[in-house]
Amino acid sequence: MEMLTKHDLEIFRVRIISDLEKMLEANLNQAYGDFSWLRSKAVRMMMDISPATLQNLRITGKIRFKKVLGSYYYNKEDLLKLFEDEN
Template sequence: MEQLTKNDLEALRTRLLFDIEQILNRKGSSPEFEWFRSKAIRKLMDISPATVQNIRIAGKIRYKKIMGSYYYNKTDLMKLFSDEK
């Protein structure tokens, strides 16, 4: 069994930080995939929780459920509401 040294752990930390930074930089370069929680969408669009739920249930927008919280695609919502006007 091989033992880990402080240098090994420091190298791992450096690599993880680099990888996280790369992921965050890639994420910032594609604004069409912005996801927001229900509360942020309700505030941004000035709509009620029931409206967000009805839109989700009707399948009009993409959403993700992560650990009990719903996340909605901002682009889908903006497009939906601009089409209705």
């Protein structure tokens, strides 16, 4: 029988998170891959951010948006660029 250490558990946690992120990214690409503009809810889920953070990104001009019948739509290319800038 082997003993588990905190380090072993940390490595396991990192692997699980990495696998989940890959699965989520694959699902989002499949679900939203063909759209160049995304609704607020999809953007918040994809970026795991609050409505206030999304509003701040909109106000500061970091991402383009369109308002159609009271709903905001965000440019997918801007979001991908924002992700690249963060990494």
